[in-house]
Amino acid sequence: MQLTLFAPITSIVGLIFAAFLALRILKEDVGTPKMKEISEAIQEGAMAFLNKEYKTIAIFVIVVAAVIFATINAETALTFVVGALLSALAGNIGMRVATRSNARTANACKKGLNDGLRIAFSSGAVMGLSVVGLGLLGVSVLYYVFRDPGILFGFGFGASSIALFARVGGGIYTKAADVGADLVGKIEAGIPEDDPRNPAVIADNVGDNVGDVAGMGADLFESYVDSIIAAMAIGLVAYTGGMGLKAAELPLMLAAVGIFASIIGTFFVGVGKRDNLHAALNKGIFASAVLMAVMAYFVIMIVIGDVGVFYATLAGLIAGILIGLVTEYYTSSERAPTRAIAQSAQTGAATNIISGLAVGMQSTAVPIVVVCATILLAHHFAGLYGIAIAAVGMLSTLGITLATDTYGPVADNAAGIAEMAHMGKEIRERAEALDAVGNTTAAIGKGFAIGSAALTALALFATYCVATNLQSIDITRPTVIVGLFIGGLLPFLFSSITMRAVGTAAFQIVNEVRRQFDEIPGLMEGKAKPDYARCIDISTSAALKEMVVPGILAVTVPIVVGLALGAEALGGMLTGAIVTGFLLAIMMANAGGAWDNAKKYIEAGNLGGKGSQTHKAAVVGDTVGDPFKDTSGPSLNILIKLMSIVALVFAPLFV
Numbered sequence: 001m002q003l004t005l006f007a008p009i010t011s012i013v014g015l016i017f018a019a020f021l022a023l024r025i026l027k028e029d030v031g032t033p034k035m036k037e038i039s040e041a042i043q044e045g046a047m048a049f050l051n052k053e054y055k056t057i058a059i060f061v062i063v064v065a066a067v068i069f070a071t072i073n074a075e076t077a078l079t080f081v082v083g084a085l086l087s088a089l090a091g092n093i094g095m096r097v098a099t100r101s102n103a104r105t106a107n108a109c110k111k112g113l114n115d116g117l118r119i120a121f122s123s124g125a126v127m128g129l130s131v132v133g134l135g136l137l138g139v140s141v142l143y144y145v146f147r148d149p150g151i152l153f154g155f156g157f158g159a160s161s162i163a164l165f166a167r168v169g170g171g172i173y174t175k176a177a178d179v180g181a182d183l184v185g186k187i188e189a190g191i192p193e194d195d196p197r198n199p200a201v202i203a204d205n206v207g208d209n210v211g212d213v214a215g216m217g218a219d220l221f222e223s224y225v226d227s228i229i230a231a232m233a234i235g236l237v238a239y240t241g242g243m244g245l246k247a248a249e250l251p252l253m254l255a256a257v258g259i260f261a262s263i264i265g266t267f268f269v270g271v272g273k274r275d276n277l278h279a280a281l282n283k284g285i286f287a288s289a290v291l292m293a294v295m296a297y298f299v300i301m302i303v304i305g306d307v308g309v310f311y312a313t314l315a316g317l318i319a320g321i322l323i324g325l326v327t328e329y330y331t332s333s334e335r336a337p338t339r340a341i342a343q344s345a346q347t348g349a350a351t352n353i354i355s356g357l358a359v360g361m362q363s364t365a366v367p368i369v370v371v372c373a374t375i376l377l378a379h380h381f382a383g384l385y386g387i388a389i390a391a392v393g394m395l396s397t398l399g400i401t402l403a404t405d406t407y408g409p410v411a412d413n414a415a416g417i418a419e420m421a422h423m424g425k426e427i428r429e430r431a432e433a434l435d436a437v438g439n440t441t442a443a444i445g446k447g448f449a450i451g452s453a454a455l456t457a458l459a460l461f462a463t464y465c466v467a468t469n470l471q472s473i474d475i476t477r478p479t480v481i482v483g484l485f486i487g488g489l490l491p492f493l494f495s496s497i498t499m500r501a502v503g504t505a506a507f508q509i510v511n512e513v514r515r516q517f518d519e520i521p522g523l524m525e526g527k528a529k530p531d532y533a534r535c536i537d538i539s540t541s542a543a544l545k546e547m548v549v550p551g552i553l554a555v556t557v558p559i560v561v562g563l564a565l566g567a568e569a570l571g572g573m574l575t576g577a578i579v580t581g582f583l584l585a586i587m588m589a590n591a592g593g594a595w596d597n598a599k600k601y602i603e604a605g606n607l608g609g610k611g612s613q614t615h616k617a618a619v620v621g622d623t624v625g626d627p628f629k630d631t632s633g634p635s636l637n638i639l640i641k642l643m644s645i646v647a648l649v650f651a652p653l654f655v
Contacts, residue, residue, distance in 0.1 A: 083158025172546025180509025262399025360591025405445025487576025592629025
C-alpha cells in the first residue's frame with residue numbers, strides 16, 4: 001500500500017513544480033505591444049486548432065469507449081476515457097504555457113542569452129513534468145482502485161488514441177504551413193524566414209506548437225504510461241506470490257524517482273557563453289540520468305532485491321542516451337553527415353535530396369544495434385520483465401528529456417517574433433542561437449521518441465504474448481506470414497497517407513500565399529498587412545480532415561486481423577509493423593533533421609549563404625524533409641504502439 005501511495009504523491013510534487021515554473025514564466029515581461037500582438041495571434045491560432053481537434057477526437061473517444069464497454073468490460077472503458085482525458089490535458093497545459101513563453105523568451109534575450117534560455121527551457125520543463133506527473137498520477141491511482149494491471153490497458157489505449165490524432169493532426173498542420181511559407185516566401189519571393197509580409201508566417205509559428213509541443217507531448221505521454229503498464233502486467237506473472245505484487249509495483253516506484261531526478265536535473269541547465277548552449281542542456285539530461293541510476297539501484301534492491309532488474313533498467317537508461325547522441329551526430333550542423341548534405345546542394349536540389357536520403361538510411365544502423373543490445377541484455381538479466389523494465393528505465397527521466405525537446409518550438413517562435421517585431425540584429429542573433437540549438441534538441445527528441453516507442457512496443461508485444469498464452473509464433477504458418485506482410489505494409493501505407501495529406505494542404509497554402517502577394521496592394525513593400533487568419537484556417541481544416549483515416553486504420557486493422565486470422569497471426573502482424581515502422585521512422589526523422597540543419601548551416605554564411613543557388617537547393621531538400629521529420633516519421637511511433645495496445649485491450653476476443 002505504501003508503495004502505491006508514493007507514486008501519486010510524487011506525481012503531485014512534479015505537477016506542483018510545473019505550476020511553479022509556469023507562474024514564474026508568466027511574471028516575465030512580454031515585451032513591446034507589437035511582440036504582444038504577434039504572441040497573442042500565435043496563442044489564438046494554436047488554441048483554436050487544439051479546441052477543434054479535441055472536438056473531433058471526443059467523438060472517436062465516445063464511440064470507442066462504447067465498443068470497449070460492450071465487448072470487454074466497463075472498467076476498461078472507464079480507464080480508456082481517463083487516459084484520453086489526461087493525455088489531452090497534458091497537451092493543453094504544455095500548449096498554453098509554450099505560446100505564452102515565446103515573446104517572453106525573445107524579450108529576455110535583451111538581457112542576455114542565458115535569460116532567454118531560462119524561460120524557453122522552463123516552458124519545456126512545464127510540458128515535461130506535466131506529462132510525467134499526469135501520466136504517473138493516472139496509472140497509480142487507477143491501479144490503487146482496481147488492483148489489476150490488465151484493466152490499465154484501457155488507460156494506455158486512451159493515451160495512444162489522443163497521441164495518434166495529436167501527432168498526425170499537428171504534424172499535417174505544421175508542415176503544410178511551413179512548406180507553403182518556405183516555397184513561396186524564401187524561394188519565389190526571396191524574403192527571409194519569419195518575414196511578417198508572408199501570409200503563412202503566423203500559421204507556421206502556430207504549427208511549431210501544435211506539432212512539437214502538443215504532438216510530441218502526447219507521443220511520449222503514451223510511451224511513458226504504456227511502458228509502466230506493460231512492466232506491471234508482466235511483473236505480476238513473472239514472479240510468484242507476494243513478490244509478483246512487488247514486481248508489479250516496482251515500475252511505479254522507478255517512475256516516481258525519475259520525476260525527482262528530472263526536477264533536480266533542471267537546476268543544472270544554464271549557460272555562460274553562446275558556444276555552451278547545447279552543453280548547458282545536456283548537463284541537465286546527464287545529471288538526471290546519473291541520479292536516476294543511483295536511486296534506481298536502491299529502490300530495486302529494497303523493493304525486489306534482484307540486481308538483474310537493475311541491470312535491465314540501466315540498459316534502457318543508457319540506450320536512451322546513446323540513441324540521442326547518435327541522432328545528434330547525424331543531424332547536427334557541426335557534424336560531417338549534415339555538412340556533406342549541405343555541400344551536395346552546390347550541384348542542385350536533386351543531389352541534396354539524394355544525399356539526405358542516404359544519410360537517413362545509414363542512420364538506422366546504430367539505433368537498431370543499440371535496441372538489439374538492450375533487448376538481449378535486459379532479457380539475459382531479467383527475462384521478459386527485463387525488456388519491459390528497460391523501457392521504463394529509458395523513459396524514467398522523461399520530465400527533463402521532453403523539456404529539452406519542447407524548448408525548441410518556444411525558441412523557434414522567439415526567433416520569429418524577434419524578426420517580425422524588428423527587435424534589432426543583436427536580439428535576433430541571440431534568439432536565432434537559441435533556435436539553432438532547438439533544431440538539434442528537437443531532432444534528438446525525435447530520435448529518443450522513436451527509440452522509446454520501439455522498446456515500449458516490444459514490451460507491449462511481450463505482454464500481448466503473455467495475455468494470449470503465445471509461447472512462440474510459427475512463421476511457417478500461412479496466416480502468420482500474411483500477418484507479417486500486413487504489419488510490414490502498414491507503416492508504408494500510413495506514411496503515404498500522411499505525406500500526401502501534407503502535400504495537399506501545402507498546395508492550398510502555396511496558392512493562398514501567392515494570391516495574397518498578387519492581390520493585396522503594397523504587401524511586398526510592407527505597407528499592407530497580410531491575411532494571416534486565412535492560412536491558419538486552411539491548415540486547420542486540412543489537418544482535421546486528413547487525420548481521421550490514419551486513426552481509423554491504426555485501430556481497426558489489428559482487430560480485423562485478430563478476429564479473422566487469430567491471435568498468432570496478429571502477433572506476426574505486430575512483429576512486422578514494429579520492425580518496418582522503427583526503421584522507417586528513424587530514416588525519416590534523421591533525414592529530415594539533417595536536411596533542416598544543412599539549410600541552417602548554409603544560412604549561417606557557409607557555401608554561398610542566404611539567397612544563393614546552393615541555399616535555394618537546400619530549401620527544397622528541407623521542404624521534402626519537413627513532413628519526413630515532423631509528420632510521417634513521428635506518427636509511426638504512435639502507430640506501432642497503438643496497434644500493440646489495441647491488440648492487448650481486445651486480446652480476450654482473439655483467444
